[in-house]
Amino acid sequence: MQQVNLGMIGAGTVGSGVFHALQRNGNLMADRLGVKISLRKVAVKTLGKTRAHSFPRSLLTTDWREVVNDPDIHIIIELVGGTGVAKTIILAALELGKTVVTANKALLSSHGKELFAAAAKHGASLYYEASVCGGIPIIKSLREGFVANQFSAIYGIVNGTCNYILTRMKLEGAEFADVLADAQKLGYAETPPDLDIDGFDAQHKIGILASLAHGFWVDHDDIHTEGIRTVSKIDMQFAQLLGYTIKLLGIVKQANGAKTKHGIRNTKQKTRNGVQVSVYPALIPSTHVLASVNQVFNAVFVRGDIVGESLFYGRGAGRDATASAVLSDVADAALDLKNNAKIRVPPFVAHAKNACVTPMDEIVSRYYVRLDVVDQPGVLAKVAAIFAAAKIGISSVVQPEGHEGESVPLILMLHDAPNSAMRKALAKISKLPAVKSSPVMFRVESLE
Amino acid sequence: MQQVNLGMIGAGTVGSGVFHALQRNGNLMADRLGVKISLRKVAVKTLGKTRAHSFPRSLLTTDWREVVNDPDIHIIIELVGGTGVAKTIILAALELGKTVVTANKALLSSHGKELFAAAAKHGASLYYEASVCGGIPIIKSLREGFVANQFSAIYGIVNGTCNYILTRMKLEGAEFADVLADAQKLGYAETPPDLDIDGFDAQHKIGILASLAHGFWVDHDDIHTEGIRTVSKIDMQFAQLLGYTIKLLGIVKQANGAKTKHGIRNTKQKTRNGVQVSVYPALIPSTHVLASVNQVFNAVFVRGDIVGESLFYGRGAGRDATASAVLSDVADAALDLKNNAKIRVPPFVAHAKNACVTPMDEIVSRYYVRLDVVDQPGVLAKVAAIFAAAKIGISSVVQPEGHEGESVPLILMLHDAPNSAMRKALAKISKLPAVKSSPVMFRVESLE
16 A cells, blocks of 8 residues: 655644544544555654653654655644744745645735745645634535535634633623633633634634635735624623624625615625625624534534535534544545645635725624613714714614613614724714713624 | 536436536636536437526437547536436446546445446546535545544434425424425425435435445445334424424444443444444434524534534535535546546445444434323333333333323333334333324434
8 A cells, every 4th residue: 555654843732633543543544545644753842741642752853854854754744833933844845845734824824825836836735624613624615515606605603712702601691701711711712812812813714714715815914803802791691682692703705796775885896806804793693503603613604606505513623623634634635645646736726806805894784783871861862863874774772771870771783884884983973972981883694 | 728528417407507507607616626617418318398507409419328428528427316227327437437426326325336346447436425415515524524533423414305394393383294295385395205205315325424434335225214204293292392303314323332321232243343324213402403404404413533523514405506516526526637636536445344234123222202092090000011121211201281082192211222122112012902002212312
C-alpha cells in the first residue's frame, strides 16, 4: 500500500487530538483510502511538556524547519495558530510544493490571499476544513456538495463560546457578566474573552464561508461585526415574549435587488453583485431549527437556489472534532497525492466579477429596539415621530406594566429599513431628554 | 477550459431538474471547477412528451445505447430508476470505462455488489450521492468528511413521505389512513404507497449508509424493516404524553459488546463485529433535535468516535434537491477526469473483516407496548407475570381513565431487553383472554 507521510507543527490541544485519532483509527483510514498515513515528525516549543497524549520522543523536534524541510514528509499540518510564525511556516512549506493542512482561521482571514497566491505559484495545495466549525464538514459541503448552487443565504452559529453564554442566559435567565465569569471558570471562555465575545472569531469563520460561497475573497475589514456584550437578560426575556431567541449569527446574504415589503430598493446595488457579510446578535424565530442549537454546538443553515434549505449541526471546536476535520483534509490530500492530482481542488477560486461586500448602512433589516424612558405622557409620540420622519414603520410596541423606578422599558419592533436610516433615527432618539440611556438595538432575522 | 461531456438517460422529474440547474448555474460550476460541463445527449422513452423543462429536440434520442456508446460522452447520468433496464444501462457504460452517476437506490440496494465489481473490473467510476437523502450531502460527509471516524450510531429520517404523514398525525391528531389519503391527493405519497410507507425506500437508503459507514456491503434482506401502517393516532398521543415523538428511523448501530443497564450481553456477538441495521417506527425523546424534523424534510444524525454528534438536515427528495446531488457527483467526476484520477474514490471499499448485520432477535431495545384489555381485576398481574418470566423489566405503566367500552388501553414502557424475548412475551400476552386485540409494540430509542 502506498504511504503518505505527515509532519505536524504544534502539539497542543488539536495536535494531540490528531495524534490520538491517528493511533485509534489510522488503520481504518488506510483501509478506507487505500493509502497508509504515517505521522513522521512533530515540532513542539518545548520537549519536556506533559501532553494529553504523549508523543513518542522519537517524533519530536523543537525546530519546525526540520519538519518542513524533510524530503520524506509530504503533508505539513500547521497547528501553531496565530498570524506570526504560522504564516512563515505555511509559506515555507508551500514554497517547497508541499501540501499544507491548517485550522488557522485568523491567519486565513488576515492573509488568505497571500497564502493562496503562494500555493498557486508553487503548485502546492492548502486545505482548511478545520478552520470553520470544527467537526462540521461545511467547507466540503459548500464547495463540493453544493457546487451546483448559488447561495442566497447562509446563517451560521459559528462561535461555541457565545452560543454557550447566550444559551445559559436564555435557559437560566442569567446576566451576561455572570455567565461569562462562570464560562471562564469552566474553560468554555478564554481570559481575556474578547476574540470570541466581540465577534472576531465568528468574523474569521463567516468571512471564509462567504468567500467560498460567492467566489471573491472577503476582506475581514469589510465584515460588519458586533459581539454579544450588549445582550442583556432583559432583552433575552423580551425577545422570548415576542417569540424570538437571540443568537450570535454570521450572515452571508445576497443583498442586491432584494425588494422589501415596503418597496425599499437600493438602486446603487443594481450594477454590483452585493453580498451582505456580517456578524451580530440577532433575534430569530424561536420555532426555527437554529433557535434550538444550544450550548457549545455550532450550526450552519444554508439556502441554495437548487438544493433549497439545509442545516449542518455539530461540535464547532474542541480537540477531537477539530482533529476529525484536520484528518479529513489529510485524507483528501493523501488521495490526491496517490493519484498525482495534487491541486485537484484549488485552495480558493476567485471567479466572481463585480462582486463586493455591501456596506452595512445599505443593508435592509428589521429591528428590535429597547429604550429606557421616563414614564410620562408624550414620550411614545416623540419616538414615533422620529421613526416616521425616517420612514421606518413600527410593527409593534410593548411597554410592560409593573416596572418601578424613574424609567421604564419601551420595546419597539420595526419594519424593514436600511441600517443607515435606523442609525440616524437612533442617534436622534438618544438625544431626547425622556430617553435615559443609550437605545439598545438588535436586528431581527426571519430566516425566510 | 477543459470540457467534460454528459449524457443523460431518463428525462423525468430529476432529469429535468438536472437540465434546469445546468442551464441556470452551468457557467458558475465551470468557473468554480475550471471544467466546462456540457450536456450532449438525453435518452427518453417518447419524444413528444411535455416536460417541466423542455429539452432542445437536438439533444433527444429514444435509444439509450446512442448515449452510452457516444465516444464524446464521458459521464453517463442514469435516471431511469428501477432494477430493470437501468442495470443494463449502467453495466454497459461501466464496461466502456465510463463514469456513471446514478440516483437509483433500489438498484444499488439489490445489485450494488455486482455494479461495484463491474466498475472495478473496467476501471470505471460509479457515483451515487443522489441515491440517499437527495439534497443532503450525506455520502460525501460520511465517506470523506468523517473518514477518520468509527460510527457508533447513525439515525436517519430518510423517507419524506413517512415523515410528512407522521408529522401531520402528530400536529393534527389525525389518523394514519386519512393523512395517507390526503398525502396521495397532494402528491406527497404515491399510489400504491407501499414502497414508502412499508419502509422499503428507507431500507434501501439506510443499507447504503450502513455499508459505507461499516465497510461491508449490507444485503437488504438482512435489514429488519417495519413501516408506519401500525402507527395510530392513539399511540402518537400516548407517546407525546410520555415525552416522545414517533418517527420512522433508519438505524445503524454498533451492536457488539454493548452491555445494557440490566447486564444483558449477547456472548455470541463478541467474536463478530455486529452492526444493527434496521428500519422501524420508534419513540424518540421530543426534546431531541430529530424530533423537530418535520414535514417532508430528511435528517441524519451521526455519532462518530472522534467528531462526536452531528446532524445533517435538508430536502431528501424532489426535482431540484436531487438534481443538486447529481451535479455534485458530476462535478467530482469532472475534476477526476480533468486530473486523470478517474477512480480517486472507489464506488465502494469492502474492508471490514468479520463484520455482519446482527439479527434483530439479538438486538437489545427499550419498548413501548399498548394492549387493548378488558377492564377487570387481575389483567395487569397476568401481563406483568409474563414480562417478569421473560426477564423484561417494566419502567412505567399508564392506564388512562375515561376510556369507555368493553376494553381499555394499557400502556407499558419496558426496560432494555432482547427483541427475541419481547417477541415471545408478546406472543404469550396476545393469547390472554383479557387482551382483546394484537399488542402494539414500538421500540424506544433514547438516541444517547
